[in-house]
Amino acid sequence: MTNPLFQFNQVERLILSNVSFNLNEEDRLVIFGPSGSGKSTLLHLFNRMDDPEKGDINFRGDSINQFSIPQLRKQVGLVLQQPYLFQGMVEDNLRFGPDLFQEWDEQLAYRLLDYVNLPNDFISKSVDELSGGEQQRVSLARTLANKPDVLLLDEPTSALDDQNIAAIENDLIDLIERRHLTVVLVTHSMDQAKRIGTKGLYLEEGEIIEQGSIEELLEEPNTPELQAFLNRS
Amino acid sequence: MERDIPTYSLFLLLVFVMIPLTISYYYSLGLKKDIIWSTIRGTAQLFFVGLVLTYLFDLRPIIGIPIMLSVMIIVATFHARKKGEEFPNVFISILSGLVIIELTVLTMWLSFGMISFSPDEVIPMSGMVIGNSMVAMGLALERLKSEFEQNRGQLIAALSLGATPKQAAHLSIKKTLNAALIPNIDQLKTIGLVQLPGMMTGLILGGVAPIVAIKYQLVISISIFSSVSISAIFISMIMYRFFFNQQMQLLKLEDIKKSAND
Structure with missing residues (x-):
């Protein structure tokens, strides 16, 4: 039997307590729950943007602390809620990650723009000229430029309008399938959870209330907490 | 006269x-x-x-000059420190920066034969270098704090792409240095045209020929320019590190303050 990609053992951090679960290769895990339940805190533990106070996290069978932090973050890419693009051109953003690891080549830029459905001439556009949706696409492409195996998505469409949400979701699903990515998604939208996720993890006040296949969780919740949450949303 | x-x-x-x-x-x-x-x-x-x-x-210069320079550097350190009280070791960092800058500039002045080792030359000239360096360090500290607060998102994005703190902070440091140096570059550009610099004014009023006053002014203006550059770079390069922990995670200013007080 192969090791899980990630193993969380009784992890505690801020509000999170006693969090244990496994994430396998090519899983698409959706972390959901009410505001302040610790979703983003949990997501940031995957690439050591934050560390647990107690418990341990294993990545590919070894403690996550064994890995070089820049290398870990390269393999486990994070897309933030806001695009937070760097000043300059789209190209400056796309090559930021690859430049750190001396892996940049011009062709990669066009492949990346293609992944996120932006035309080639965007490469030389200033980031100030981009719309909100375009900025979030560039932000996604910037993370993909590092060729990560795992993609952490922190409410990646929360700042967008419906039309852009649907377009980016489609791009994402296409990408995840083409590149066999493992995905951890934090979202408020149960529709998005259903469309992108295969597994789910329901958090409330920092504790895992239910976990399993996303369909089961959303269609046949076992706990009154999750039932109440689904009724509310 | x-x-x-x-x-x-x-x-x-x-x-x-x-x-x-x-x-x-x-x-x-x-x-x-x-x-x-x-x-x-x-x-x-x-x-x-x-x-x-x-x-x-x-007093004999070898006694009078060090006494006065020490007083000026200590007062300047106390003053500049206020702009960066959140940072650990800010006092010692500014103090050592000012000492290094003053000693370097003074050594160059003396060895290039620009001034002589007498209190009436060393003290006013050093006062200007120390004073301007103090202001530059204060400005750099303030700017560094606001850059890191304003660009938290970009800094987190850079770290999450695998950047080390130094690589992630590069852009913010660049902006900090720009802001600290631009006023001096502008000042140098318009020197003598918009206003006669203080030192030159003083010398001319004191009866020194304008061309001699200009020579002194040149020495002091260029010395100030380079010491201000060194000050801003020195303090920014030391202090940006406190925004990150060992695990290459970005800290908030209040966390830095807490750890400075611990």
């Missing part, structure tokens, strides 16, 4: 002070106490420094 301002004229300076006082009164600015206090304080300070300088100038 030695010129002096008669003492009775000095008392007439009160007329100048009356102007801001009247404005403050008329517009109810509430600055009356501040204006009176700063005028008294400034006058007392200057006369005190005048007395101290007279005394120091009479």
